[in-house]
Amino acid sequence: MQHDSQSGTSPTDLKEYRDSLACLDTRSFLHSILDTGSPFGELSVVSSFGADSGVLLHLIAGIVPDISIIFIDTGFHFGETLVYRDQLVAHLGLSRLHVVQVDPLSQKRSDARGTLHLHDPNQCCELRKVQVLNRALRAFSGWISGQKRFQTGERAGVDRLEWDATRKKWKFNPLADWSQEDLRGYQAKHQIPSHPLVSKGYASVGCAPCTTPVSLGEDTRAGRWRGSTKLECGLHARPDLIAVSAA
Numbered sequence: 001m002q003h004d005s006q007s008g009t010s011p012t013d014l015k016e017y018r019d020s021l022a023c024l025d026t027r028s029f030l031h032s033i034l035d036t037g038s039p040f041g042e043l044s045v046v047s048s049f050g051a052d053s054g055v056l057l058h059l060i061a062g063i064v065p066d067i068s069i070i071f072i073d074t075g076f077h078f079g080e081t082l083v084y085r086d087q088l089v090a091h092l093g094l095s096r097l098h099v100v101q102v103d104p105l106s107q108k109r110s111d112a113r114g115t116l117h118l119h120d121p122n123q124c125c126e127l128r129k130v131q132v133l134n135r136a137l138r139a140f141s142g143w144i145s146g147q148k149r150f151q152t153g154e155r156a157g158v159d160r161l162e163w164d165a166t167r168k169k170w171k172f173n174p175l176a177d178w179s180q181e182d183l184r185g186y187q188a189k190h191q192i193p194s195h196p197l198v199s200k201g202y203a204s205v206g207c208a209p210c211t212t213p214v215s216l217g218e219d220t221r222a223g224r225w226r227g228s229t230k231l232e233c234g235l236h237a238r239p240d241l242i243a244v245s246a247a
């Protein structure tokens, strides 16, 4: 069945897939959603090329190296992230990297000085990430994200298969049930290059003005928007998601 990305098939129409995917290991799960004939249509991977991104990208590169990888360039990334992105893409043989960013007119209208992140980070993320991703996903019927449950309390309810009701897309979190130790073990076993900031204490890497290293015992995302109540950029807004499968 070909998924209609415009109408956004109701997840209840695919209960049979929910049940069949629930018991699969990560690699089998990825094959099921990415192999030719998958009921989920054309998917893309959304990657920040952050601290853990290499694991998911390595798994996916072994199945569909020509899948579309979307990287949202906010204009505020660490230089190390851009270097790491290109290094990882070459290392894994990924052939379709899409770098997307806010259109100049919107930026001029909403943040001509480039200082919005200083006084309204929610609006800055909305402008530079959420709206950009919404446009980039129009051509796809679903997207794959690297969220893990252990990262924060906010993400504790992340499921491997979700329905992104706002965008009317399938959303997949293949690593939802992975632990930090699982990630480290996989990365070491497959000799996946590390983000250069990880060794400097950045357990999660976002935009430079909004990211600090973390201390021992802190949540991996504690360094994001430190000192504010903001926990997420808005790409993964939980109220819009209806979980439809247990991982």
Ligand code: SF4
Residues within 6 Å of the ligand: 074, 076, 117, 120, 121, 122, 124, 125, 126, 128, 129, 206, 207, 208, 209, 210, 233
């Ligand atoms: S993380 Fe900071 S700089 Fe990046 S888009 Fe959000 S508010 Fe702006």
